[in-house]
Amino acid sequence: MSDNVARRGFLIGGLGGAALLAAGCTSNEPAASGPTSAAPAPAQASGGNDQPGTKVTIGFSAPAADHGWIAAIAKNAEATAKQYTDIDFKPVEPTNDINQQISAVETLIQAKVNALVILPNDGQQLNQVALQATEAGIPVVNLDRIFPDKLAYRTWVGGDNYGMGVAAGHYIGKQLKDKGVSNPVIVEIQGIATLPLTQDRSKGFADALKTYGFSVTAKQDAQFTVETGNEVATSLLQAHKKIDAMWNHDDDQGVGVLAAIKEASRNEFIMVGGAGSLNAMREIQSGNSVLKATVTYSPTMASSAIKLARLIAQGKGMSDLVENTVPQSITLASETITKENVEKYLALGFES
Template sequence: MSNTTFTWRRVAAMGAVAALSFGALTACSSERGDSGSTGDASADGGAASADPGDVLVGIAMPTKSLERWNRDGAHLEELLKDDGFSTSLQYADNKVDQQISQVENMINDGADILVVASIDGTALAPVLQTAADAGITVIAYDRLINGTDNVDYYATFDNYGVGQMQGEFIVDQLDLENTTETYNLEPFAGSPDDNNAKFFFAGAWDVLQPYVESGTLVVPSGKAPASDDDWQSIGIQGWSSDTAQSEMENRLNSFYSGGEKVDVVLSPNDSLALGIAQALAGAGYTPGDGYPILTGQDADKANVLNMLAGKQAMTVWKDTRTLGDQVATMVSEIAAGQEVTVNDTESYDNGNKVVPTYLLPPQVITPDTVNVLVDSGFYTAADLGL
């Protein structure tokens, strides 16, 4: 695939983005892999198209150390190969420099489209300028890439909605609207270098902060951000389970040594929840009455098993297979010179531009509803000991 062809398609895509700014875009109705769909034509009336066999798609994933990124990378690569695309899938061990080097190699190898799940959403601007100069279209995968004009599309879940679900679950479980009791809360936030983390926290904190201000929820550690904008003060770098465990241990040892009990822990994802559950176990908390409400996200297998064992109250499931499906659709549309399917043109400002985005819906999973994960094929019953 020549850079000339994709440079022309990039111009067409950016023309479509300009149209978005004036409210001209509506989401396409095409299904993945159906190039003869009834979706809208590209903004220039028909940009150059390419045979998938001539298109190399570079896929940059953050790490293999978390279950979800293994699933995401393998699923997206399988979809694209089934559609006839050539792929280069790389994992960066959560090392920013390694991810930059991998993206550079993809560019040098002649990638036509890049799908990037960034480790640090602020660190990729220089390498993406190189991609833009080569006429490469860039899709940010699940994590927004900030501080650059050279990210064309973004696909993710409703991340603010994820946090809302966690906050609303806590409100419902403790009946905070009607209770006269007070409860001890310890809030956590995600990695400060992950743009999604601020949305997760904002969604939850907008629900919970009024109860903190009223005194219904008390934060003995004092680690209650004054506003959504202060979320990084309680962020756990790299979404590390070990760091979350150490932080929770410090809070329990420092603020709960006189017999006080923590009633609820706001954990933005399952990786942090694993570490927090370990800290709770070390402090003598056992499943059953009096065990804290612990939230999570991702429906990782270890956390679903923890839910079934009474060590975690809920997780927010983002069926990442649907994210891969959507990104595969976007890749196919780009290669076909079609207008790219998005459904949000207002929410995701990366500091340089509002990035056209496709949002997917998340779902709350509790111990009573884990069969949804089996019925969907995400896990087998044997995986979960059911």
């Protein structure tokens, strides 16, 4: 994505999982023995937030579903909204056109929705319309690609791009160290090189590899598309007659990457993916693929964004936290899926 394709995040167990990731101390902590004074009480008992409350209208805007991850974002948002009788869900037509997305968000502002969930095509270019919503008294839940102005959103929820790189780097670094490989050839297939999220992923990868004394030999961006993934992988395979490890940032473009690898009949290296698609998980599960792991950036973040928007619009906090209001920022963890643990992640995967 020019921020044109959305990126990934990971959450388990709905809002309870988000709470655990957002804070180290929750209302589930056991009480200390002995007398207490002025101890804050949780906003509600666990699970109470799912009980029907004030009816709220939540507007939703995201890019067009031109690949698996984005399609899952929209599907998860709608499915979660339908779980609540007190949500009137108002999605606008998805688009990859910046001006059309701005216009669509403006219609939601004019409709005076109670909250907005926005995954912008480009956070910088949609910053102004998000500010308009905030100034109109409509809280904005900024999903994934962040608006540069903190005044433009009430809460941000998204994945840990730097953490994705770190997870991929540690997996590859440990595997190569355990095999006694020195001076390995490590190639990296990025999404879009100019995006901050891509740069964060690459920095995390380089920083983790450095702890093993390794570095990236070559990297190239593949635009988050299957076709370009195929072309870039073909080029890298031709340029390097022997490769020890490959990190592909995105499982959607990874469909093309894996096709190129199979076409070239190459299997001397290990590969790590990114996001947690079902097809990637099936490759890992088979044990017959160069793809040995993928690091999560799950579209379940959209489900959490809808839950957060509902709580904010109803003036509630997160029931697993002591605080009375929803946090300003929630960064979801990036986890490493391997053959050993893949079964527990299958339910959270998406089709590329």
